[in-house]
Amino acid sequence: MLRAAGADFEFQEYEVSADQYMRTGQPIPADVWPELAKADSILFGAVGDPRVNDAAYLAGVLLRLRFELDLYVNLRPAKLYDDRLSPLRREDRRKIDLLIVRENTEGLYVGMGGRFKRGTEEEVAIQEDLNTYLGVTRILDYAFGVAQREVVMVDKSNAMTHAGALWQQQWKAVAKKHQHIKTRHLYVDAAAMQLVRDPTQFEVIATGNLFGDILSDLTAELIGGMGVAPSGNINPETKRGLFEPVHGTAPDIAGRGIVNPIGAILSASMMVRHLGHTEMASAIEGAVESALRAGECTRDLGGTLSTQEVGDAVTKRLRD
Ligand code: IPM
Numbered sequence: 478m479l480r481a482a483g484a485d486f487e488f489q490e491y492e493v494s495a496d497q498y499m500r501t502g503q504p505i506p507a508d509v510w511p512e513l514a515k516a517d518s519i520l521f522g523a524v525g526d527p528r529v530n531d532a533a534y535l536a537g538v539l540l541r542l543r544f545e546l547d548l549y550v551n552l553r554p555a556k557l558y559d560d561r562l563s564p565l566r567r568e569d570r571r572k573i574d575l576l577i578v579r580e581n582t583e584g585l586y587v588g589m590g591g592r593f594k595r596g597t598e599e600e601v602a603i604q605e606d607l608n609t610y611l612g613v614t615r616i617l618d619y620a621f622g623v624a625q626r627e628v629v630m631v632d633k634s635n636a637m638t639h640a641g642a643l644w645q646q647q648w649k650a651v652a653k654k655h656q657h658i659k660t661r662h663l664y665v666d667a668a669a670m671q672l673v674r675d676p677t678q679f680e681v682i683a684t685g686n687l688f689g690d691i692l693s694d695l696t697a698e699l700i701g702g703m704g705v706a707p708s709g710n711i712n713p714e715t716k717r718g719l720f721e722p723v724h725g726t727a728p729d730i731a732g733r734g735i736v737n738p739i740g741a742i743l744s745a746s747m748m749v750r751h752l753g754h755t756e757m758a759s760a761i762e763g764a765v766e767s768a769l770r771a772g773e774c775t776r777d778l779g780g781t782l783s784t785q786e787v788g789d790a791v792t793k794r795l796r797d
């Protein structure tokens with residue numbers, strides 16, 4: 478598909494899989510890691526396998542890539558390509574085109590904490606929420622930098638007062654540097670409600686790691702479901718990037734040729750946009766939009782095509 482869009486990058490494929498983890502005990506093989514660490518961009522399939530249902534696998538693959546490559550911005554755009562795909566009935570509520578800017582290296586994802594008195598009825602489990610001045614500031618800076626109209630900052634500073642105070646403080650400081658961008662604040666619960674009530678009110682949402690994870694599943698549903706939502710994990714300074722659909726591996730439907738490839742295709746278009754190929758990215762998005770509007774899609778979106786056929790439908794439009 479990227480070839481059809483005119484990409485002349487050098488591609489290298491590496492196997493990072495549950496099979497190989499079960500064989501070797503290494504989430505990412507030792508000889509593969511340095512290759513991934515030096516790539517300009519990584520196009521990632523998805524992670525998750527019922528046979529390796531342990532957090533160590535996830536931490537060793539996706540979270541390791543995000544953390545060790547310092548891909549601190551997680552971009553989760555939600556753009557509605559075809560009205561038919563949205564659960565929102567009111568036409569004026571469907572012009573959805575928003576971006577979630579999710580902090581990607583801190584928060585509740587850092588794995589700090591522990592379980593004490595394990596195995597007893599007095600057990601205590603602690604999961605720390607890490608928020609650093611640098612981490613909070615740089616994600617807000619990024620969000621204000623990409624916004625054209627407005628940044629909505631989402632936190633839970635009424636209940637999570639320590640972390641919330643740092644977010645509030647840095648949000649105000651960063652907003653001051655971007656006087657031409659409007660800004661407002663929503664608590665995460667209210668943000669969830671507003672996203673369903675009228676998602677067209679949002680342009681850029683800036684938030685922490687866990688809230689961004691949750692809200693981006695919600696926005697995925699607004700635009701047609703997990704099958705269509707793309708994401709990018711980037712570091713704006715090093716320019717490194719890892720691009721992946723928001724969905725997981727869907728092992729229950731694997732191998733049947735019915736998986737929706739749109740989320741992966743749109744992730745590839747985010748990748749080429751990040752690499753500076755703006756026209757190529759727009760061409761891919763246009764081809765996806767046209768295929769969707771023609772009903773050339775998988776069953777989850779009401780079509781009849783297989784994964785391969787949807788890929789072909791998009792590729793054909795890129796070649797024409
Ligand atoms: C996502 C996923 C991951 C996350 C999981 C697989 C750890 O849900 O990319 O949204 O929570 O970040």
Ligand code: MG
Binds near residue numbers: 690691694723
């Ligand atoms: Mg998620």
